[in-house]
Amino acid sequence: xxxxxxxxxxxxxxxxxxxxxxxxxxxxxxxxxxxxxxxxxxxxxxxxxxxxxxxxxxxxxxxxxxxxxxxxxxxxxxxxxxxxxxxxxxxxxxxxxxxxxxxxxxxxxxxxxxxxxxxxxxxxxxxxxxxxxxxxxxxxxxxxxxxxxxxxxxxxxxxxxxxxxxxxxxxxxxxxxxxxxxxxxxxxxxxxxxxxxxxxxxxxxxxxxx
Amino acid sequence: xxxxxxxxxxxxxxxxxxxxxxxxxxxxxxxxxxxxxxxxxxxxxxxxxxxxxxxxxxxxxxxxxxxxxxxxxxxxxxxxxxxxxxxxxxxxxxxxxxxxxxxxxxxxxxxxxxxxxxxxxxxxxxxxxxxxxxxxxxxxxxxxxxxxxxxxxxxxxxxxxxxxxxxxxxxxxxxxxxxxxxxxxxxxxxxxxxxxxxxxxxxxxxxxxxxxxxxxxxxxxxxxxxxxxxxxxxxxxxxxxxxxxxxxxxxxx
Amino acid sequence: xxxxxxxxxxxxxxxxxxxxxxxxxxxxxxxxxxxxxxxxxxxxxxxxxxxxxxxxxxxxxxxxxxxxxxxxxxxxxxxxxxxxxxxxxxxxxxxxxxxxxxxxxxxxxxxxxxxxxxxxxxxxxxxxxxxxxxxxxxxxxxxxxxxxxxxxxxxxxxxxxxxxxxxxxxxxxxxxxxxxxxxxxxxxxxxxx
Numbered sequence: 001x002x003x004x005x006x007x008x009x010x011x012x013x014x015x016x017x018x019x020x021x022x023x024x025x026x027x028x029x030x031x032x033x034x035x036x037x038x039x040x041x042x043x044x045x046x047x048x049x050x051x052x053x054x055x056x057x058x059x060x061x062x063x064x065x066x067x068x069x070x071x072x073x074x075x076x077x078x079x080x081x082x083x084x085x086x087x088x089x090x091x092x093x094x095x096x097x098x099x100x101x102x103x104x105x106x107x108x109x110x111x112x113x114x115x116x117x118x119x120x121x122x123x124x125x126x127x128x129x130x131x132x133x134x135x136x137x138x139x140x141x142x143x144x145x146x147x148x149x150x151x152x153x154x155x156x157x158x159x160x161x162x163x164x165x166x167x168x169x170x171x172x173x174x175x176x177x178x179x180x181x182x183x184x185x186x187x188x189x190x191x192x193x194x195x196x197x198x199x200x201x202x203x204x205x206x207x208x209x210x
Numbered sequence: 211x212x213x214x215x216x217x218x219x220x221x222x223x224x225x226x227x228x229x230x231x232x233x234x235x236x237x238x239x240x241x242x243x244x245x246x247x248x249x250x251x252x253x254x255x256x257x258x259x260x261x262x263x264x265x266x267x268x269x270x271x272x273x274x275x276x277x278x279x280x281x282x283x284x285x286x287x288x289x290x291x292x293x294x295x296x297x298x299x300x301x302x303x304x305x306x307x308x309x310x311x312x313x314x315x316x317x318x319x320x321x322x323x324x325x326x327x328x329x330x331x332x333x334x335x336x337x338x339x340x341x342x343x344x345x346x347x348x349x350x351x352x353x354x355x356x357x358x359x360x361x362x363x364x365x366x367x368x369x370x371x372x373x374x375x376x377x378x379x380x381x382x383x384x385x386x387x388x389x390x391x392x393x394x395x396x397x398x399x400x401x402x403x404x405x406x407x408x409x410x411x412x413x414x415x416x417x418x419x420x421x422x423x424x425x426x427x428x429x430x431x432x433x434x435x436x437x438x439x440x441x442x443x444x445x446x447x448x449x450x451x452x453x454x455x456x457x458x459x460x461x462x463x
Numbered sequence: 464x465x466x467x468x469x470x471x472x473x474x475x476x477x478x479x480x481x482x483x484x485x486x487x488x489x490x491x492x493x494x495x496x497x498x499x500x501x502x503x504x505x506x507x508x509x510x511x512x513x514x515x516x517x518x519x520x521x522x523x524x525x526x527x528x529x530x531x532x533x534x535x536x537x538x539x540x541x542x543x544x545x546x547x548x549x550x551x552x553x554x555x556x557x558x559x560x561x562x563x564x565x566x567x568x569x570x571x572x573x574x575x576x577x578x579x580x581x582x583x584x585x586x587x588x589x590x591x592x593x594x595x596x597x598x599x600x601x602x603x604x605x606x607x608x609x610x611x612x613x614x615x616x617x618x619x620x621x622x623x624x625x626x627x628x629x630x631x632x633x634x635x636x637x638x639x640x641x642x643x644x645x646x647x648x649x650x651x652x653x654x655x656x
Contacts, residue, residue, distance in 0.1 A: 040504070041504055043501070043502070043503040043504075045495075045496045045499040045500070045501075045502070046496060048495070048496065048499065049492040049493065049495065049496040050492070052491060052492040052495050052496075053491075053492040056488050056491050056492070057481060057485070057488065060481060060484070060487075060488055061477060061478075061480075061481040064480060064481060064484065065477060070484050070487065073484075074484075074487050074488070077488070077491070078491065078494070078495065081491075081495050082495065082498065082499070085495075085499060085502075085504060086502075086504060086505045087504070087505065088504035089504050089505065089506065090271075113463070143472055144472070144475065144476045144479060147472055147473060147476040148476060148480070151476075155415065155459050155462035155463045156462060156463050157461075157462035157463070158462065162473065163477065166470060166473045166474045166477060167474070167477040167478070167481075177349075179353070180347070180349035180350045180352060180353040181350060181353060181641075182346075182350060182640060182641025183641070184641055185410070185412065185641060188412035189412075192412070192414055194469050194470070194473075196414075196416070197469055197473070198469055299590075303592075336587055336590065336591065337639070339590050339591035339592075340585075340591045340617070340639070340640070340644065341640050342591070343585045343591040343592070343593075343619075343621075343626075344619075344626055344640055344642050345626075346640040346641070346642075350640055350641070351640065354639065354640055400615075406639075407637045407638075407639060410637075410638065410639045410640075411637065411638040411639070412638075428615075431615070431634075431648050432614070432615055432648065433613035433614060433648070433649070433650045434613075435612070435613045435614070435650065436613065436614050436615065
């Protein structure tokens, strides 16, 4: 049985044969979220696997944005899904699942940052491939590198709402729920965060020109 | 001899099984456990606190063992019992307001840690009372308290690095910049509170001058019975806008 | 760069970062499923259940014995403690700025609230527990006079259950937890009463 995901993962056009694991899991591909969650609650960990595959990019993006460290982001993404599964009975199906899983991930990230005495471990920004034309590649890469460095310098309280807004595309209300701050504060922090980001990037520019 | 002991263990085991069978779910923590734990701390509001816990025990999902651990931790911390009582009253008020205290437990332990470090947390707890009175969600209160605790520590550390110390009680205090504990604590509390309000109100940590002006204004408006003018001068002389920016950033990071 | 451009660049950068690291997430679902195995989501009252699952047989017996003993104590205590013991709420310990015997000022709180049924003030001086205001002559002006030692006090009014944080008579306002509250300086160098 060929699953949609199988086609995406293999570049080869020939048919691919799914192993038993994958075959089992492909049963869940078409299921809606609520059924998957009910199945997970009943102990069908494969159903949870499908939830993981649907949300892992979003959760990883959140963690990477918050922590600015790939290895940590990977760890906490994993932890978030384990913890969410363990606490599934505390999740009320009438609330948005995404808000709930994001809150778990955000709390894990916040706790991880707290226990790092100094600033988060800053690593070289991952190499990002840009557009097609060489000049625009360089310009694009340059600008993205500046954004990444500025993000690393931004205080967590300002960075977190920006990530949730511009990576996870969440509403102010959802961001407030996840970060446990009032909606008005979210708006202020995003507004200020963007200005700070801009300031940090321009500061870097000025330093480059010295 | 050995068989006697075996008999004894065996009969205790049997008794235990019988009791479990008859008493059912009493393997859970009971009000009596809380009563005992609270009695280790001299409390004026013992009854009120216990009554609130009783309310809590009746609600599903009540984190009984977590709260019990917290009470035991508080009992062990070397701090004034009035301060410990305040922490317990925080939970009491939350329970009376029918709030779920799950999210407050981490902050309870943070407060216990802060008490152990000798930080003056009374004002921070009052802030939490305010949050409860306002009907703010527990998560929001927790986050606000967390930030204020960090600020308390940062401000205290800042004063230390600027040569303003908290004289040990009964110490000679010969150095002119070693303040009696009450005076030192008030300075820390007022500065931290001013910075907290500023940040929560949306102020930017990078605007050091605005922060400094705010702190200076607060310190000067306070009556002399709260902070002495000479203490205010001392502090404002030793710290600058950049220092406050650092302190504010630490709370936002 | 305009602030709008920031949003675009930020979005692109974040998406690119995740895309560049996507390979790290490959197989995460399998890994997690394998790790969870036959595990069920945790039940709510996990604590007492866990306590019965000691690792060793001796430990289990020991724990059961303790549990049994606790049960016995509960039985005994339960029969001794009268269920109708009245637990009158005790007064809160005195709160507010730490002063011993300082002269206190009578501070007047005034709220015009014509149709209100219940007006109260909450603040630092009463640990944010309601102190009612009164409207004796029923003219819609509610008042309370509270003795306060010199200091800085944050407060707000609660009018028929609604928070009202911007008292015109306040010396300043603060905004925390998303709502306003008022501040008065009492005594000392400020403009306080």
